[in-house]
Amino acid sequence: MLVIDDLSKQYATGDTALRGVSFTLQPGQLLGLIGPSGAGKSTLIRCxxxxxxxxGGSIRLRDVTLSSLSGADLRKARRRIGMIFQEYALVERLTVMENVLSGRLGYVGFWASWFRRFPEADIERAFALLDRVGLMDHVDKRADALSGGQRQRVGIARALAQDPELLLIDEPTASLDPKTSRQVMRLITELCAERGLAGIVNIHDVELAQMFLPRIIGLRAGEIVYDGPASGLNAEVLTRIYGEEDWKKSSQSEEETDSAPAGVASLSLDPAAVR
Ligand SMILES: Nc1ncnc2c1ncn2[C@@H]1O[C@H](COP(=O)(O)OP(=O)(O)OP(=O)(O)O)[C@@H](O)[C@H]1O
Ligand SMILES: [Mg+2]
Incomplete structure (x- = not known):
């Protein structure tokens, strides 16, 4: 459903963030995008x-070539793509409900959105989503009164309120503790499965990526250096993605604990054991 072909990005500063990136995402497929800082992960999902x-290159979402749209057509196409960010990007002084309803802004007219008047159906949908993400008790709280995990749940509900076909998720757990991170990743994967949504998740935590995301693309210096199942992330592949230095440290500690094969044992948690 999403076809990315030979995508490249050079910023005006001269930084080349993406070089000839091509891949296809199937409907309902969840993809983890990993790679060192500066590899181009955020640039890719923002493209x-x-x-x-x-x-350079092209991006097609079903029948629409996103990379050549502008104006009203681009705004319409963007409704089909929900974004979830690390820093949540909530409007602090608005309530949880108002933040979720803002996901509908692409659908209501200018004056209705100016007065924040939303159709009854949108409000019902927002309640149902807040219930689904476990925030029914916080509907009228201001966003700035929530914990990080709760804020990310609002971000997820807001993205879904928009009724997207594709979710783009940039480091959803980077500001969260390990347990909350797993809860948020579990929620995202469950919601995608329930709704048949495809998603691209930028994620630094390889262990978390392996636990929840069946397919992984590894980016290094703007190029795809791995595209395959999460189970294929062995020491050799991780070295290809992140470089030698990082993995020497982890394989050393594993040698000390006498585990084999070197380099990946700590990344092979059984998902069933932690869910
Ligand atoms: N607005 C910008 N202007 C100029 N260069 C940029 C801009 N945004 C990103 N870059 C450069 O593009 C490259 C890729 O950056 P990007 O933010 O996509 O990486 P990333 O993989 O998301 O990194 P991180 O894991 O730290 O979030 C880097 O070299 C970065 O400095
Ligand atoms: Mg980034």
């Missing part, structure tokens, strides 16, 4: 919804 303008 998909055109927050960043690609300098």
């Amino acid at each position: 998909v919804n055109r927050l960043v303008e690609p300098t």
Whole structure:
């Protein structure tokens, strides 16, 4: 459903963030995007919804070539793509409900959105989503009165309120503790499965990626260096993605604990054991 072909991005500063990136995402497929800082992960997902303008290649979502849209057509296409961010991007002084309803802004007219008047159906949908993400008791709280995990649940509900086909998720757990991170990842994967949504998740935590995301793309310096199942992330692949230095440290500690094969044992948690 999402076809990315030979995508490249060079920023005006001269930084080349993406070089010839090509892959296809199937309907309902969840993809983890991993790679060192600066590899181009955020640039890639921002190119998909055109927050960043690609300098080459094409991006197609079903029948629409996103990379050549502008104006009203681009705004319409963006409704089909939900974004979830590390820093939640909530409007602090608005309530949880108002933040979720803001996911509908792409659908209501200018004056209705100015007065924040939403159709009854949108409000019902927002209640149902807040119930689903476990925030029914916090509907009228201001966003700035929530914990990090609760804020991310609002971010997820807001993205879903928009009724997207594709979710773009940039480091959803980077500001969360390990347990809350798992809860948020579990919620995201369950919601995608329930709704048949495809998603791209930028994630630094390889263990978490392996636990929840069946397919992984590894980016290094703007190029895809791995595209395959999460189970294929062995020491050799991780070295290809992140470089030698990082993995020496982890294989040393594993040698000390006498586990084999070197380099990946700590990354092979049984998902059933932690869910
Ligand atoms: N607005 C910008 N202007 C110029 N260069 C940029 C801009 N945004 C990103 N870059 C550069 O593009 C490259 C890729 O950055 P990007 O933010 O996509 O990486 P990332 O993989 O998301 O990193 P991180 O894991 O730290 O979030 C880097 O070299 C970065 O400095
Ligand atoms: Mg990033």
